[in-house]
Amino acid sequence: MFTIGRNTDYASRIVLHLASLEPGARVTAADIASRRLIPAAFIRRIVSRLSAVGILATVRGSGGGIALARPAAQITLKEVVEAFEGTLSLNGCVESPESCPLAVTCPVQQAWIGATHHLAAYLAGVNFADLARKTYGLKRGSPPGNGSAALRLIKRSL
Amino acid sequence: MFTIGRNTDYASRIVLHLASLEPGARVTAADIASRRLIPAAFIRRIVSRLSAVGILATVRGSGGGIALARPAAQITLKEVVEAFEGTLSLNGCVESPESCPLAVTCPVQQAWIGATHHLAAYLAGVNFADLARKTYGLKRGSPPGNGSAALRLIKRSL
DNA sequence: GTAAAGATTACTAATCTGGTAACATTACGT
């Protein structure tokens, strides 16, 4: 079971959170931490990374905070993943074919490359405006398994 | 960069090797090890696993060896991957949604699920008969970057 | 100048990974 790391998971929650607010809204890291159940100390590093990559824009100092650097529709899940996992690559030989001495005749390598591209294309097709819309829809539709503390937390944050 | 593990990589080479031989051919682990550049000690555990999962069939004792348990066309890359990585799941919440307290309202979870299914479908569409055919084609076409020890090794093994 | 915010770095404990080795089991041949 190869999965994305916690950082990537948290990062996607953070971006989703910002995408769910009014466009241009700016909030503090501590705020996101409490509402999205992410260890506060983590947020700083993650946000720092996301802003270095151009996904978030931060303002330092008192009164500062965090916002999306671009419209949510222009931020894809692929970008967020790659910010923490590096360029997508299901096997080492996808990035550096020379690392495998058998590469010249290896058809499995082609399969890894194909799978990697497939996955990347899918993730590139997911943008956070669409994702945020789905969350928002919850408030109107029939709320599933209502009443949990977590659910109330999220709703309050919107 | 989340990648498959070495075990999975080696496993795919092993299955490919067997798929490249005449149907039903049986060879020893040591033989595969030397021809496919896999640490000999590794092969046993990997083969053992692959046979437990029903991909390979082994015969113990003197004169024994390893063979495909089924026609290569019926063995997919997904099976091999899952034998070592477990059920495909790009994030923990794909397997066990209850593990994330925010899951009820989390649209990103849906994205992870979608991406996982997409990837799984791709890998399920790759079978080793097709892969082996591609290797074989090398012997006829114009050999690229010829003359390497590795290449000669592979050719000899076919 | 002080307090509020993000930026950066260092550190730890736990887990995972790749790899090695030793030993156990099975079966064929003589």
Next chain:
DNA sequence: ACGTAATGTTACCAGATTAGTAATCTTTAC
């Protein structure tokens, strides 16, 4: 029966990675 050739199983190790914590630095509004 015994020896040998083969797979099966287990234990072990060193290094890397991961999740998480904490301390400190830098910027900025008031």
